[in-house]
Amino acid sequence: MTFEEIFTVHVKIGKTTEVRNSDGDSVVMILFTGHATGKYFEGVVLDGGVDTQVIGKHGDRHTLSARYILQGRDHSDQPCEIYIENNGNFNKDLKNVLFRTYPKIITNSEALSFLHHALLVGEGLPTESGIDIKIFMAV
Numbered sequence: 001m002t003f004e005e006i007f008t009v010h011v012k013i014g015k016t017t018e019v020r021n022s023d024g025d026s027v028v029m030i031l032f033t034g035h036a037t038g039k040y041f042e043g044v045v046l047d048g049g050v051d052t053q054v055i056g057k058h059g060d061r062h063t064l065s066a067r068y069i070l071q072g073r074d075h076s077d078q079p080c081e082i083y084i085e086n087n088g089n090f091n092k093d094l095k096n097v098l099f100r101t102y103p104k105i106i107t108n109s110e111a112l113s114f115l116h117h118a119l120l121v122g123e124g125l126p127t128e129s130g131i132d133i134k135i136f137m138a139v
Contacts, residue, residue: 002137003121007038007083009045009070011131024057035129036070041082042111043072061090064099080109086122086133098124103135 011034020108021027034045049068055061059091074080088101101122105115119138124131 001138004139005038005139006115006120007036007041008137009036009133009135010127010129010132011112012036013130022116026055028053030054031129032068033068036072037080039082040075041070041072041109043070043082044073045138046081047067061099064088064090064101066101074107074109076109076111078109078111080107080112082107082112082115083111084135088122089125096125098126098131099122099135 011032014031014033016028016030018026018028029050032045032049034049035044036045047071049066051066053061053064059112064082064087068084070082070084072080081137083106085104086101088099090099101124103120103122105120107113107115115137121138122128122133122135124133
């Protein structure tokens with residue numbers, strides 16, 4: 001199976017909120033902003049983007065779940081919004097990749113409606129200013 005990059009979300013990390021239990025487990029919620037670039041879409045992350053991570057008592061990050069809306073223009077130059085629910089896991093065995101996700105996309109773009117049912121994979125890569133989330137589609 002081969003994958004085509006759909007777009008990259010360039011995440012700028014904002015305020016964080018954390019809760020920790022008496023066993024040492026915690027949950028952190030990270031607000032973020034950013035923008036997206038790519039062959040199929042370009043736009044910005046609207047206010048309200050949040051990533052939630054479950055962290056074990058030894059500092060190991062188990063799962064993440066991010067939800068956000070992008071606003072911009074699709075590859076047919078039409079204005080549109082894209083909702084992304086990005087669920088995944090951290091994996092120390094992935095080379096140069098912080099985590100892998102399995103995004104669910106809903107959009108009001110007719111040109112991008114194929115993403116509603118596409119097999120999608122995301123990869124989180126560290127950058128100097130935050131994290132890049134590359135979203136790929138199986139072709």
